[in-house]
Amino acid sequence: MSFTTTSRVRRLIAGALAATVVGTLATACSTTSGSSTGAAQEAIPKEDIVLVASVINLTNPYMASMVEGAKALSAELDVPLKIVNSNGSSQTEISQIQAILAEGKKVVLMVNTVASSDAPPIVNAVKAAGGYVTIWWNKPDDFEPWTVGDNFVAFQKHPGVESGRCTGDALADGIGDEGNIIALPGVQDSTTSQTRVAGLEDALKDHPNVKLLEQRPANWDQQIAFKETQSLLAKYGDEIDGVWAADDAMMLGAIEAVKKAGRIDDVKFASDGLYPPTIEMMKSGMGDDAIVGETFHRGYMAAATGLYTSYLAATGELKVADMTKEQRNSLFKISCVTPENLDEFTKYDTDVEGWVKQLVENGPFDTEPATLIGQGPEKLPGS
Amino acid sequence: MSDLKARPAPDAAPAAPASASRPRPRIRGVGEVAALVVLVVVFAVLNPGTFLTLDNLRTVLDQAALPLVIGVGATLVILMGSIDLSVEGVMGAAGMTFVLLSANDRNGLDLGLGAFVVAVAVGLALGLLTGLIHTLLKVPSFIVTLGVWYVGLGIATLLFGQAAIPFLTSDGLTSWPSDTTLGLPHSFLLAFVVVALGALVSRFTRLGRYAFAIGADEQIAQDNGVPVGRYKLYVFALAGGCSALAGIVGSLQLGAGAANVGIGNLFLTIAAVVIGGTALGGGKGGVLRTALGVVLLTVLNNGLILSGVSPNIQSAVSGVVLIVAIAAAGWAYRGRLRIAK
Numbered sequence: 001m002s003f004t005t006t007s008r009v010r011r012l013i014a015g016a017l018a019a020t021v022v023g024t025l026a027t028a029c030s031t032t033s034g035s036s037t038g039a040a041q042e043a044i045p046k047e048d049i050v051l052v053a054s055v056i057n058l059t060n061p062y063m064a065s066m067v068e069g070a071k072a073l074s075a076e077l078d079v080p081l082k083i084v085n086s087n088g089s090s091q092t093e094i095s096q097i098q099a100i101l102a103e104g105k106k107v108v109l110m111v112n113t114v115a116s117s118d119a120p121p122i123v124n125a126v127k128a129a130g131g132y133v134t135i136w137w138n139k140p141d142d143f144e145p146w147t148v149g150d151n152f153v154a155f156q157k158h159p160g161v162e163s164g165r166c167t168g169d170a171l172a173d174g175i176g177d178e179g180n181i182i183a184l185p186g187v188q189d190s191t192t193s194q195t196r197v198a199g200l201e202d203a204l205k206d207h208p209n210v211k212l213l214e215q216r217p218a219n220w221d222q223q224i225a226f227k228e229t230q231s232l233l234a235k236y237g238d239e240i241d242g243v244w245a246a247d248d249a250m251m252l253g254a255i256e257a258v259k260k261a262g263r264i265d266d267v268k269f270a271s272d273g274l275y276p277p278t279i280e281m282m283k284s285g286m287g288d289d290a291i292v293g294e295t296f297h298r299g300y301m302a303a304a305t306g307l308y309t310s311y312l313a314a315t316g317e318l319k320v321a322d323m324t325k326e327q328r329n330s331l332f333k334i335s336c337v338t339p340e341n342l343d344e345f346t347k348y349d350t351d352v353e354g355w356v357k358q359l360v361e362n363g364p365f366d367t368e369p370a371t372l373i374g375q376g377p378e379k380l381p382g383s
Numbered sequence: 384m385s386d387l388k389a390r391p392a393p394d395a396a397p398a399a400p401a402s403a404s405r406p407r408p409r410i411r412g413v414g415e416v417a418a419l420v421v422l423v424v425v426f427a428v429l430n431p432g433t434f435l436t437l438d439n440l441r442t443v444l445d446q447a448a449l450p451l452v453i454g455v456g457a458t459l460v461i462l463m464g465s466i467d468l469s470v471e472g473v474m475g476a477a478g479m480t481f482v483l484l485s486a487n488d489r490n491g492l493d494l495g496l497g498a499f500v501v502a503v504a505v506g507l508a509l510g511l512l513t514g515l516i517h518t519l520l521k522v523p524s525f526i527v528t529l530g531v532w533y534v535g536l537g538i539a540t541l542l543f544g545q546a547a548i549p550f551l552t553s554d555g556l557t558s559w560p561s562d563t564t565l566g567l568p569h570s571f572l573l574a575f576v577v578v579a580l581g582a583l584v585s586r587f588t589r590l591g592r593y594a595f596a597i598g599a600d601e602q603i604a605q606d607n608g609v610p611v612g613r614y615k616l617y618v619f620a621l622a623g624g625c626s627a628l629a630g631i632v633g634s635l636q637l638g639a640g641a642a643n644v645g646i647g648n649l650f651l652t653i654a655a656v657v658i659g660g661t662a663l664g665g666g667k668g669g670v671l672r673t674a675l676g677v678v679l680l681t682v683l684n685n686g687l688i689l690s691g692v693s694p695n696i697q698s699a700v701s702g703v704v705l706i707v708a709i710a711a712a713g714w715a716y717r718g719r720l721r722i723a724k
Binding site: 058188234276 | 547561646685689
């Protein structure tokens with residue numbers, strides 16, 4: 001008995017060791033092969049190009065919107081499009097992108113990476129295949145496009161700190177500059193969530209009478225946000241005057257929990273993303289005008305901007321070597337939305353094709369409302 | 384459910400002494416009850432004024448409702464010595480089906496009670512599919528249900544589509560789970576009924592007794608004329624039905640359709656089954672024990688939140704509790720070679 005146990009343990013350890021060695025070798029190999037090719041930028045004929053948009057999943061409305069934008073750009077440019085659904089898994093994402101690269105057409109990629117750490121393997125694979133990639137939202141801070149070469153065209157995102165400041169200010173004002181709020185961040189190690197929370201905390205410095213009671217990460221998920229809010233309502237009861245969420249899916253879950261607790265007329269909400277149901281709720285004045293602050297940015301704008309940036313590099317219309325650092329590690333404008341200025345932003349969603357046409361006319365950096373406003377990486381307040 | 388051959392329930396409550404041929408409830412479970420009491424006392428001391436309030440009690444019961452319902456099916460499956468990992472997928476598929484067939488803001492459909500029936504049927508069908516693959520193709524339940532989990536999630540994702548989130552438009556419908564009767568939320572009352580039925584089925588029907596027999600020793604059961612394959616089918620279908628019901632209640636709670644409406648429920652339910660004392664190898668345990676396990680874990684989660692424990696530590700604590708419970712449950716058998724199915 002003891003003999004078999006020891007030998008099994010030994011085998012397990014050996015197995016784990018072998019797996020680690022193979023893994024390390026594989027990474028080393030892909031890194032070396034990546035850096036040896038794809039040096040100079042050559043114009044690729046349009047008919048050799050396939051657009052690829054890689055999204056984290058297809059159940060989140062933001063991701064669905066990204067797909068919509070990619071489709072609109074594909075139609076506008078008359079270039080075929082493939083969608084990669086990562087299903088929340090880095091492994092799925094990377095292997096699907098590799099499969100498309102192996103098909104032979106020149107890949108023009110926009111990828112919303114599942115995790116920051118996915119960026120290097122994806123970029124290296126695209127570079128080895130002579131394609132062009134723009135990454136949205138997540139990459140390691142020290143992994144810069146200009147150190148990789150022309151094939152990693154750009155990294156793009158909306159500033160999270162600005163989003164948190166917008167919504168934090170609006171929420172504090174919405175509860176009369178005095179009272180208690182709770183916050184629902186997204187996945188805890190997501191930089192997007194961290195920057196938004198940092199923005200919220202920074203905004204609250206100007207509102208000393210507004211207290212952040214507690215933060216409970218709700219993983220960007222409506223259902224989890226519902227449960228967390230339910231628990232926080234049980235804990236703090238009537239003390240809660242406002243709920244801040246790092247994105248609208250979570251806010252919608254929180255709203256449902258507050259409704260069920262019978263407090264929808266007493267609690268204010270602010271969040272990021274201005275989802276279509278949020279627009280409806282703001283228009284109808286749900287609760288006692290419960291939603292007081294939002295931000296406007298769109299998945300279709302992000303995806304189309306990212307894809308178009310890659311496309312221009314592939315066709316040679318954009319000389320990557322001549323692009324500024326701001327254009328290669330970019331922060332795009334995010335707009336603060338309140339019930340008062342809501343109407344300025346609802347017009348875009350009814351005409352996605354029209355917006356994409358404008359994008360193709362004005363270029364990726366100058367199309368309102370998501371214009372280029374600065375260079376990343378984003379600085380956290382106080383750092 | 385006519386297949387179940389349910390005999391009329393005896394007049395007495397299920398806890399009443401059964402005839403000599405039926406196994407008496409042993410006085411195990413005392414440990415779990417003691418643990419629950421300790422938790423309640425500790426959290427009440429740590430959180431005076433918040434833990435032992437009516438509002439919090441309602442919250443705990445509302446949050447326990449889903450795992451209680453799922454736990455009934457999961458317990459029967461585990462009693463047979465199998466496992467059902469498809470819970471979250473089935474919940475998603477049934478939940479989305481229910482939302483899209485009820486009054487919602489995506490399409491004009493409103494089948495009323497029909498939506499409920501179709502959604503439960505989706506769960507039964509997925510459970511039946513699991514059972515068929517498991518029994519006919521002799522694929523271990525572990526791997527079949529893992530597959531069906533993703534099939535269910537796939538169906539849910541397809542139904543969710545790429546349009547806006549489908550919201551339920553009837554306020555009467557969405558407020559049903561949290562509305563109270565006799566001070567208790569409807570979601571919990573429903574779960575209570577399901578658990579009571581589950582306990583009766585497992586104690587007093589052929590389906591329940593055969594589940595125990597199959598789990599104790601499938602070969603002996605077969606040799607004694609138990610139609611093992613058929614009853615496995617029934618149990619998996621029943622488990623699918625329970626998951627579907629939980630998916631419907633979850634969607635009602637959320638007031639909207641979500642493919643991942645079941646998120647987190649698999650871990651919680653399996654943990655509750657094990658903590659309740661149902662053996663993963665099958666043959667021993669029961670629905671009521673699982674219910675106790677669910678309440679224990681829900682109180683633990685709720686108490687940790689009220690006490691302000693960081694969410695990271697909280698998930699680690701849940702994991703440790705599960706492992707300790709399994710180790711404790713298997714302590715007596717650790718010397719023997721047992722095959723975990």
